[in-house]
Each structure stands twice: as structure tokens, then as C-alpha cells.
Amino acid sequence: MSSDACRISLEQFEGPLDLLLYLIKRDELDIREVPMARVASQYLDYIREAEELDLDIASEYLVMAATLASIKSRALLPSRSVEVEEDPGRALMRQLVLYRAFKEVAAELRESEEIWRNAFPSAGERERWVTDAPRTTSPGEVTLLDLIEAMDSLSAVPEEPVQKYRRPELKISECIEMISTRLRHGRGTSFRDLVGATLDRRIIVAFFITLLELSRQGLVTFTQPVPFGELVLVRSEGWV
Amino acid sequence: MLDVTARIVEGLLFASDRPLSLDEICDLTGSGPETVTGALERIQAALEEEGHAMILQEAAGSWRMVTDPGVGSSVAQLFEDRRPGRLSRAAVEALAVIAYNQPCTRAAIEAIRGVNCDSALKSLLERGLIRISGRQETPGRPLTYSTTEGFLNYFGLNDIDHLPRKREIEELIGSGGDGEGDAPSETDLFGS
Structure with a gap:
């Protein structure tokens, strides 16, 4: 890819189709017989270049890049006689032909615009000119568009607010209470028994923190009857 | 020198704050469509002949009087700040x-x-x-x-x-x- 081509920024294109048309026109290719694989490579180079320059690439360009990559890979595979789907290259070609036609008539409209926007109408008509400057709307002066936007924003709100509920919290003091009861008669217990079958992470964490604290204060000790076995939790003499 | 009907039509188109349809001009002048069409043609011919900066524009089935795009860039100076921009x-x-x-x-x-x-x-x-x-x-x-x-x-x-x-x-x-x-x-x- 020539370096001058890279310098052209994506901003001057009206989207991926416009960029493709530019590449096709630049190489003076016939749109109906474009070597899609070749154009695809150039397009992908272009996008990669833009990525390296850390440009913000609109998602439409990336979608097209994916389409082109699939067209390219398909072109490399031996063609099968029975094609169920339409060749994506052909579909893209048709899209390009249609878009190019609209681009051309848009250019013709542009010429008419240039002529007639230079024909100035009567003062009365000029009063209805819409300038591009941000409009301030006085009360009561709303357009149909404003109404529809307002309506859409209303319907976007879910009809019933999502119900929130708080799960009961487990306090450290409650954990101490429960551990104390469990260890009352000098019997040991394991962490697994203590926590029970719960899957609630917060309960597990609460008990774990509580045990760390109790052990730090020397109120509980751990014994391990079997190597690599489960730790057994025992109440210390000091815990009254 | 324009005839009376043509002069009335010209006045209507000059002063109107919107394009006028053939039907409207017929109503306003009390004339038939052929008469009005003829008058419009005569106005156009007269404006062209003398090289006036006003022209008749027919669009959307209606008529209006506008300045000739040929003098547009000069006239545009009057409205530079409030004229609608080109479309993107x-x-x-x-x-x-x-x-x-x-x-x-x-x-x-x-x-x-x-x-x-x-x-x-x-x-x-x-x-x-x-x-x-x-x-x-x-x-x-x-x-x-x-x-x-x-x-x-x-x-x-x-x-x-x-x-x-x-x-x-x-x-x-x-x-x-x-x-x-x-x-x-x-x-x-x-x-x-």
C-alpha cells in the first residue's frame, strides 16, 4: 500500500461503502468486476493504518472489515458447485452499485442546491428560513419531532420500577455469638460445619473474618488431627 | 409593456410570502388557467428580454419570484448570517x-x-x-x-x-x- 493513501483520513468518507468506492475508483476498476479479495486487502490495510495512528474508527468500518475478511477467506477456498447462501462478495457488489448511484444523484442534487440557494425569495419566505444556529424554542412552540422524541423517551421508561430488596446482613457480633454457642462445651467444629451449606459468599466471608479476629485475640485455636486434613476449631481457655 | 393581467400576477408573485399555485393565482385574478399561464409566460419573457435580476421559478407545482442565481453571491451578502447553510x-x-x-x-x-x-x-x-x-x-x-x-x-x-x-x-x-x-x-x- 502506498504511503500517500494512508495519509487520507477516514473522516473524509461517508462510511465504509464510500471508502470502498474510493479505493475502486482510485485503481480505475470496473465496479461489476472488482477483484474483491484485492480491494478487501487494501481496505483492511487502510483500517489497520488508521488503528496504528490510534484513530477512533467508527464501528461501521470494523463491521465492513469483518465482512471483507470473510469474502477474502472465501475467495481462497476452492469453490463448491452448490452454494446455499449468496456469495457475500456479490451482495456487497450490489450494495456498492446502489450506493454509488445514490452518491451520484446526491451530487446532482447538490448542484441544484447550489443554484437555487442563490435565488433569493421574498421577505416573507426568508422569515421562515431555518438557520443551523441552535434554536431557542419559546413555550408552546414545539415541533412534531419534539413531541415524538418526548413520547419515545416516555416509552423507554420501564412501566414498573425494578424492585430492590436487601439481603439480611450478618454482623460480626452475630457471628461471634453463633461461634460461641457452637464451641460452648469444649467441642470442636470445622469451618465447613460452622458455615453450613450456604453458598452466600457474604456469610462465608463474615465467618472467615470473625474467625481471623477471634484467633488474633487468642480466643479460638485450630488443631489439625490429620496432616492435610480439615482444621478443627477449639475454644481457648481465655474465652469466658 | 405588460398587460393588466400580467402586471397583477407579477405583483402577486413579488409580494407573496409563499409560492403560489396556478389555482391560487386564478382565484386571486379571477382568470382562467390559460390566461394565467399566458400571463406567466409574458412576465418571464419580459424579465428575460430586459435582463432583469428577477426570475420566475416554478417548483412543486407553484410559482414564485426570486432573484437570479447569477447575482446570488452579491445578494447573499445581505443575509450572510442568517441564510441556511448548505446541507451536509x-x-x-x-x-x-x-x-x-x-x-x-x-x-x-x-x-x-x-x-x-x-x-x-x-x-x-x-x-x-x-x-x-x-x-x-x-x-x-x-x-x-x-x-x-x-x-x-x-x-x-x-x-x-x-x-x-x-x-x-x-x-x-x-x-x-x-x-x-x-x-x-x-x-x-x-x-x-
């Missing part, structure tokens, strides 16, 4: 798709152009070049857009059939369509 490329392209394909959903426009066109549609609506003409009876009931009389005036077109390369584009839409270009069953939202 995106807006003209979206407008072209709607014009040849109306009524037309936003999805159909985006399918042809391959890019989002929200802001283009917004500016076209604000400038009164397109209008919301209904909803398409497909899932989501998307809004459909059509061009307005203001569109014809803006581009100096007499009617939608005078769009450049009308037939050719329609054939392309018909053959290239993956269903997008098909005329949707439209419901008239506002009972116009």
Missing part, C-alpha cells in the same frame, strides 16, 4: 435515498448508506425537507419518512418524477433490494 453530504445522501424510495424507514436508509444517519435525519426534519409520514407495519413499527414540498422548492424540482435518473435508480432499488426497498404498507399517521 450525509444529509444530501440520506435525502436522495428518501426521495427515490419514499416512504422510507431509517433502517432502509442506513442499509443503503452503510452508516448511521440519525443526525442527518434530524437536520432534514428541522429544515422541513422531509416529514414523518407514518409508521411501517413491521416489528417495532419504525417511523417512515417522505420528502416535502419544501424539498421540491429547495432543489427547484417541479415534482418527484423530475428527480434525476428516476427510472434508473428505481430499477436499481428493485433489483438490488434485499426487501429493504420494497414499498412498505404505510399507515397514515396524521390522516392527511
Whole structure:
């Protein structure tokens, strides 16, 4: 890819189709017989270049890049006689032909615009000119568009607010209470028994923190009857 | 020297704050369509003959008197700050798709152009070049857009059939369509 081509920024294109048309026109290719694989490579180079320059690439360009990559890979595979789907290259070609036609008539409209926007109408008509400057709307002066936007924003709100509920919290003091009861008669217990079958992470964490604290204060000790076995939790003499 | 009817028609067109249709001019002058058409032709001939800076423009089936685009750049100085700007490329392209394909959903426009066109549609609506003409009876009931009389005036077109390369584009839409270009069953939202 020539370096001058890279310098052209994506901003001057009206989207991926416009960029493709530019590449096709630049190489003076016939749109109906474009070597899609070749154009695809150039397009992908272009996008990669833009990525390296850390440009913000609109998602439409990336979608097209994916389409082109699939067209390219398909072109490399031996063609099968029975094609169920339409060749994506052909579909893209048709899209390009249609878009190019609209681009051309848009250019013709542009010429008419240039002529007639230079024909100035009567003062009365000029009063209805819409300038591009941000409009301030006085009360009561709303357009149909404003109404529809307002309506859409209303319907976007879910009809019933999502119900929130708080799960009961487990306090450290409650954990101490429960551990104390469990260890009352000098019997040991394991962490697994203590926590029970719960899957609630917060309960597990609460008990774990509580045990760390109790052990730090020397109120509980751990014994391990079997190597690599489960730790057994025992109440210390000091815990009254 | 213009005849009385032509002078009245010229006065009406000069002073009117909107384009006047043939019917309206007939009513206002109490003359038949042939008389008015003749008067319009004589006014046009007289303006041309003497090289006046005023011309008659026929657009959207109506007539109005405007300054000749030839002196436009000079006249434009009077309104530089409040004259509407040129349409963006995106807006003209979206407008072209709607014009040849109306009524037309936003999805159909985006399918042809391959890019989002929200802001283009917004500016076209604000400038009164397109209008919301209904909803398409497909899932989501998307809004459909059509061009307005203001569109014809803006581009100096007499009617939608005078769009450049009308037939050719329609054939392309018909053959290239993956269903997008098909005329949707439209419901008239506002009972116009």
C-alpha cells in the first residue's frame, strides 16, 4: 500500500461503502468486476493504518472489515458447485452499485442546491428560513419531532420500577455469638460445619473474618488431627 | 409593456410570502388557467428580454419570484448570517435515498448508506425537507419518512418524477433490494 493513501483520513468518507468506492475508483476498476479479495486487502490495510495512528474508527468500518475478511477467506477456498447462501462478495457488489448511484444523484442534487440557494425569495419566505444556529424554542412552540422524541423517551421508561430488596446482613457480633454457642462445651467444629451449606459468599466471608479476629485475640485455636486434613476449631481457655 | 393581467400576477408573485399555485393565482385574478399561464409566460419573457435580476421559478407545482442565481453571491451578502447553510453530504445522501424510495424507514436508509444517519435525519426534519409520514407495519413499527414540498422548492424540482435518473435508480432499488426497498404498507399517521 502506498504511503500517500494512508495519509487520507477516514473522516473524509461517508462510511465504509464510500471508502470502498474510493479505493475502486482510485485503481480505475470496473465496479461489476472488482477483484474483491484485492480491494478487501487494501481496505483492511487502510483500517489497520488508521488503528496504528490510534484513530477512533467508527464501528461501521470494523463491521465492513469483518465482512471483507470473510469474502477474502472465501475467495481462497476452492469453490463448491452448490452454494446455499449468496456469495457475500456479490451482495456487497450490489450494495456498492446502489450506493454509488445514490452518491451520484446526491451530487446532482447538490448542484441544484447550489443554484437555487442563490435565488433569493421574498421577505416573507426568508422569515421562515431555518438557520443551523441552535434554536431557542419559546413555550408552546414545539415541533412534531419534539413531541415524538418526548413520547419515545416516555416509552423507554420501564412501566414498573425494578424492585430492590436487601439481603439480611450478618454482623460480626452475630457471628461471634453463633461461634460461641457452637464451641460452648469444649467441642470442636470445622469451618465447613460452622458455615453450613450456604453458598452466600457474604456469610462465608463474615465467618472467615470473625474467625481471623477471634484467633488474633487468642480466643479460638485450630488443631489439625490429620496432616492435610480439615482444621478443627477449639475454644481457648481465655474465652469466658 | 405588460398587460393588466400580467402586471397583477407579477405583483402577486413579488409580494407573496409563499409560492403560489396556478389555482391560487386564478382565484386571486379571477382568470382562467390559460390566461394565467399566458400571463406567466409574458412576465418571464419580459424579465428575460430586459435582463432583469428577477426570475420566475416554478417548483412543486407553484410559482414564485426570486432573484437570479447569477447575482446570488452579491445578494447573499445581505443575509450572510442568517441564510441556511448548505446541507451536509450525509444529509444530501440520506435525502436522495428518501426521495427515490419514499416512504422510507431509517433502517432502509442506513442499509443503503452503510452508516448511521440519525443526525442527518434530524437536520432534514428541522429544515422541513422531509416529514414523518407514518409508521411501517413491521416489528417495532419504525417511523417512515417522505420528502416535502419544501424539498421540491429547495432543489427547484417541479415534482418527484423530475428527480434525476428516476427510472434508473428505481430499477436499481428493485433489483438490488434485499426487501429493504420494497414499498412498505404505510399507515397514515396524521390522516392527511
